[in-house]
Amino acid sequence: xxxxxxxxxxxxxxxxxxxxxxxxxxxxxxxxxxxxxxxxxxxxxxxxxxxxxxxxxxxxxxxxxxxxxxxxxxxxxxxxxxxxxxxxxxxxxxxxxxxxxxxxxxxxxxxxxxxxxxxxxxxxxxxxxxxxxxxxxxxxxxxxxxxxxxxxxxxxxxxxxxxxxxxxxxxxxxxxxxxxxxxxxxxxxxxxxxxxxxxxxxxxxxxxxxxxxxxxxxxxxxxxxxxxxxxxxxxxxxxxxxxxxxxxxxxxxxxxxxxxxxxxxxxxxxxxxxxxxxxxxxxxxxxxxxxxxxxxxxxxxxxxxxxxxx
Amino acid sequence: xxxxxxxxxxxxxxxxxxxxxxxxxxxxxxxxxxxxxxxxxxxxxxxxxxxxxxxxxxxxxxxxxxxxxxxxxxxxxxxxxxxxxxxxxxxxxxxxxxxxxxxxxxxxxxxxxxxxxxxxxxxxxxxxxxxxxxxxxxxxxxxxxxxxxxxxxxxxxxxxxxxxxxxxxxxxxxxxxxxxxxxxxxxxxxxxxxxxxxxxxxxxxxxxxxxxxxxxxxxxxxxxxxxxxxxxxxxxxxxxxxxxxxxxxxxxxxxxxxxxxxxxxxxxxxxxxxxxxxxxxxxxxxxxxxxxxxxxxxxxxxxxxxxxxxxxxxxxxxxxxxxxxxxxxxxxxxxxxxxxxxxxxxxxxxxxxxxxxxxx
Numbered sequence: 001x002x003x004x005x006x007x008x009x010x011x012x013x014x015x016x017x018x019x020x021x022x023x024x025x026x027x028x029x030x031x032x033x034x035x036x037x038x039x040x041x042x043x044x045x046x047x048x049x050x051x052x053x054x055x056x057x058x059x060x061x062x063x064x065x066x067x068x069x070x071x072x073x074x075x076x077x078x079x080x081x082x083x084x085x086x087x088x089x090x091x092x093x094x095x096x097x098x099x100x101x102x103x104x105x106x107x108x109x110x111x112x113x114x115x116x117x118x119x120x121x122x123x124x125x126x127x128x129x130x131x132x133x134x135x136x137x138x139x140x141x142x143x144x145x146x147x148x149x150x151x152x153x154x155x156x157x158x159x160x161x162x163x164x165x166x167x168x169x170x171x172x173x174x175x176x177x178x179x180x181x182x183x184x185x186x187x188x189x190x191x192x193x194x195x196x197x198x199x200x201x202x203x204x205x206x207x208x209x210x211x212x213x214x215x216x217x218x219x220x221x222x223x224x225x226x227x228x229x230x231x232x233x234x235x236x237x238x239x240x241x242x243x244x245x246x247x248x249x250x251x252x253x254x255x256x257x258x259x260x261x262x263x264x265x266x267x268x269x270x271x272x273x274x275x276x277x278x279x280x281x282x283x284x285x286x287x288x289x290x291x292x293x294x295x296x297x298x299x300x301x302x303x304x305x306x307x308x309x310x
Numbered sequence: 311x312x313x314x315x316x317x318x319x320x321x322x323x324x325x326x327x328x329x330x331x332x333x334x335x336x337x338x339x340x341x342x343x344x345x346x347x348x349x350x351x352x353x354x355x356x357x358x359x360x361x362x363x364x365x366x367x368x369x370x371x372x373x374x375x376x377x378x379x380x381x382x383x384x385x386x387x388x389x390x391x392x393x394x395x396x397x398x399x400x401x402x403x404x405x406x407x408x409x410x411x412x413x414x415x416x417x418x419x420x421x422x423x424x425x426x427x428x429x430x431x432x433x434x435x436x437x438x439x440x441x442x443x444x445x446x447x448x449x450x451x452x453x454x455x456x457x458x459x460x461x462x463x464x465x466x467x468x469x470x471x472x473x474x475x476x477x478x479x480x481x482x483x484x485x486x487x488x489x490x491x492x493x494x495x496x497x498x499x500x501x502x503x504x505x506x507x508x509x510x511x512x513x514x515x516x517x518x519x520x521x522x523x524x525x526x527x528x529x530x531x532x533x534x535x536x537x538x539x540x541x542x543x544x545x546x547x548x549x550x551x552x553x554x555x556x557x558x559x560x561x562x563x564x565x566x567x568x569x570x571x572x573x574x575x576x577x578x579x580x581x582x583x584x585x586x587x588x589x590x591x592x593x594x595x596x597x598x599x600x601x602x603x604x605x606x607x608x609x610x611x612x613x614x615x616x617x618x619x620x621x622x623x624x625x626x627x628x629x630x631x632x633x634x635x636x637x638x639x640x641x642x643x644x645x646x647x648x649x650x651x652x653x654x655x656x657x658x659x660x661x662x663x664x665x666x667x668x669x670x
Contacts, residue, residue, distance in 0.1 A: 090431050123501040126522035127425050133521075197504025201426045201511075232418040235426065252504060275501060294422075 003027045004218075005068050007098065008075025009049055010034040012178025013113075017072060019043040027061060033090060041178070054094025063105040071102055071220050074113045076150060078182060080266045084143065089147040092153070094144060099157050102164045109165040111214050114151040115173045116227065117144060121200065121271040128280035131170070133226045141268035155225050167217040169210075171228040172279055175208030175303040182266060187243050187300070188307035193249045193258060195259050196249035199237050200276040205230035208301040210290040216288040226284035230299060231292040233278050242300040244308055315494045318469030319462075328442060359651075360661070384479055403437040407566045409489035410436065416529070425493075425522070432491075435513040442473060446578065446623040455626045460527045460569040462560055463492060463534045465624075466553055467542030469579035476575065477622050479514075479532060492534040493526050499597070520559055527567040535560050537647075544588055544600030549581040551658050556651045557642045565636035568628035573650055575657035577625075581668050582617040594662040620668050625657050 004021055006016040009030025018028045022043060029048045030036070036049050052058035054075070064069075077090050095112070102110050118136030119129050135151070137144045151168065158166045175184040183204075186192065205228060213228050240247050250258045252274075259265050285291055294302075368377075410429045422428050456463070461481070468474060475494050482490040495518030501507045516522050523533055534608035537556035538540055545554070564571050585602030591600035630653065632646050 035489050122518065123498050124517070126517060126519040126523070197502075197508065199508045201422070201424065232422075233419060233424045234418070234422060238420060238422075276426065 001025055001027065003029070003066055004070045005029045005031060005062060005066070006074060007031050007054065008073075009047070011075070011172060012034045012176065013065065013207050013210065014072070015044060015076065016176075016178060017209050017214055018047050020211055021213060024044050028056075028284055029271050031059060031062065031068060035279045052116045053090070054224060055089050055097055056096075056131050057212060059097065060101060060133050063101045063107075068102075070103065070109045070111070070216070071098065071107050071260060072111045072214055073098055074111075074214070076113060076115070078115065078117070078147065078266070080143075080182075084146070086148045095150050096153060099154070099161075099164075103161050107164060109218055110157075111217050112150075112154040112166065112168045113210075113214070114154065114168050114170045115147055116170050116277060117268060117272075118148045118151050118170070119277055119279065120144075120268070121275040121277040123291060125275060125277055126277060127278045129178070129227070129278065129293060130280050131227055131283060139218045140271065141266075142248075143266060144268045146307075158223055158225065162223075163235070165221070165223045167223060168225045168268035169213060169217065169284075170225065170279070171210055171213075172203040172205050172230055174207060174210055175204050175299060177306065179207050181302070182269065183264045184303050186265070187245065188304050189238075190246060192228045192240050192243070192247050193238055194240065194247055194275045195255065195270075195281070196251050198252075198274045199235045200272070200274060201278050202236045202239055202272070203230045203233055203278060204239065204299050205292065206294040206302070209294055209299075212293070213284065213288075213290050216290045217284075220288045222287045224283075224287075225279045226272050226287065227279040228284060229279045229281040230296060231294065232296045234296060236273060239296075239300055243304045244301070245304070263300040320661055328474075348455075355546050367452075386462075398409075398434065401437060402433045405484055406436045406440065407433050409483045410491070411532075412489055413491050415491065415531075425514075427491075427493075427514045428512045431512040432514060433652060435509055436480065439476050439480055442476050443484075445619055446473065446477055446582070446622040447619075448477050448578075448624055450481050450626075451625050452486050452628075453481065453486070455628050456482065456490060456532065456572055457570055457629050458488075459530045460567060461532045461629065462527070462564050462571045462628075463532060463574055464537060464556075464560060464571050464650060464654065465534075465574035465576050466551075466658060467536035467538045468545060468550070468576065470543060470583040470585055470600075470615070471617070472543060473582065473617060474576045474579040474622075475534060475536070477579075478576070478624065481624060482532065486577065490532045492532045494534040495523065495536075497540065513564040513649045520563060523563050527563065527569050533563075533569075537651075540599035543582070544585070544602060546588060547580070547584045547586055551662060553651055553655050553658075556647050558647050561632065561643050561647045561650070562636045565591055565632055565634055565646075568649060570631050571650055572629050573627040573653045573657060575625040575627070575654055575661050577623040577658065577661040577665060578620045578668065579622060581614060581619045617668075621670060623661055623665065625661050627653060627657055 003100060004026055006014045006018055007026060010032040010109065018030055019041065021028045030051065031050050031052050033053045035051055050058070050062060069254050073095060077087055099110065118135045119133065120139060122136040122139065135148055138148055154166065154168045158168065173183045174181060175187065210228060237247065255270050259267060259270060333667060410433050413429065415423055415427065417423055421430055463478065465474065465478060479492045479494060482492045491514050495516045496515045498517060500510060501517060516526065526533055537560050538554040538613040539557065541554045584604060586605050589601040589603055593599065606614040630650060
């Protein structure tokens, strides 16, 4: 039985991971800077929840008082509801603190969830993108700096601190019935826009497949950086059809206006509706023998089913 | 764990006007609605009397018979829209269709490869490019020289617009046995063009990037690369059939992946659209690599850029095999590149010597 700390426990993904671990008989401590909404999904009765900012001292106590075997840092905030300063505090300074605490308290393994957004959707992207390729997102969209810096920090950590076995997972669009990130909320809209004349190849991964990858990395002896791509690469509008979404086109010159209308949609996401950013997860499949179990139809439809059917 | 209601093949729903039932029925977790509920009720309040008044007006002035007639026309239009996909399948050239069906490409269950190639849509676009092919009445020599498996097809580039690429691609699909899909390497700015980018990707064109190219060669695909690049196709009439110096990238890829190189000479494209001057200042403003000036531009205007029906003669040479490290010094690689360039130039000279007429 292991004791595992999971960040971002207010989110669906961390809760799914916790659920799996608790079912396997492990002890799980969940942390989040947000409050966890009361009716917890079944299976999480034994979960210890703590509300703490990743950059404050409460989190230190969690490391002091529990003999942690592993830390899953799944709580990167990509939400643009938070200001750039707060995102930097949480994602960069907070992650640094968590990683430092892992070294200080002899945590054996650390899994950090990064994002494929840092590769950036760019006309110069080749297909597919492997782990050691340049991160182009910052070229046009400096707002994503916090995600790039967090990823860089974690990847240098892999080699600077061999005593903590660190795995960095760069996941593609994470969707699923309990995930509430920008992409899944976007797909759940009653009317989903697309850019007129553009239909880039896109990937999606189901939360349960990602949880399986996280647990697989923890159980394996691997360290390093891995992309996590979904089951099939499909064009964006095929994905919208699979979501049974009503769509409407937006001409390219009006995109910035449309993004403002859409509220807290990050600007850097626009290019993902325009150019392909297809990643390859061959390294992960070979390293831990993982592969997605949920088909792309089920992945997308399970994300939007509740919203579509009422 | 995952309970998913299986569904019939989804189709794009016909957008209806704001449906309050739809909005109010959504669960709190369904995220932001495009319309806020207050906006919906406001719009409905605003529009409802208007719609009622309009329908009353229609009923007062238009007889029931006419209305029934209008309904019938509407129904016919709908049924026309429903048969549009079938009409599209009738439009597709059977030769193109059977050639594309015989391709060994690996596709996912939706019929796409990771680069966005889709056989079903490629059939449509290749059928569209078939008239271009027929217009130039190409004479294909030595297509049997294109070997099975990975290969780099290296032609000269000419003719201002990439009709030479279109003709080679259609020739490889329709004339080669077995049919080959060539993956043409496109300039970066192509992927920034709306509609064009999707059309190209679906018909198998990919971004001209070394890693893309390597990945495709490792998947045993045929790559069409113009090593002269835009400098080649933007040549003026005075420089026709004089090769611009080849880039070295294709040779490094051939060495790295062990792919043979098939040199190709295209005769006839140089004369289809004639450029007497490359106006660089205009090209910079238009953000294109070159701006050809046609001699008949003052008389014909933009019509001058319609290609003339010159006869294309395409010579596929014997495959060339190269050995050695791919990361060697430029001077070593350059010798091998020169070898290919001289072969292409020789094939062009031979082809020109054998040609009796530009148009026949």
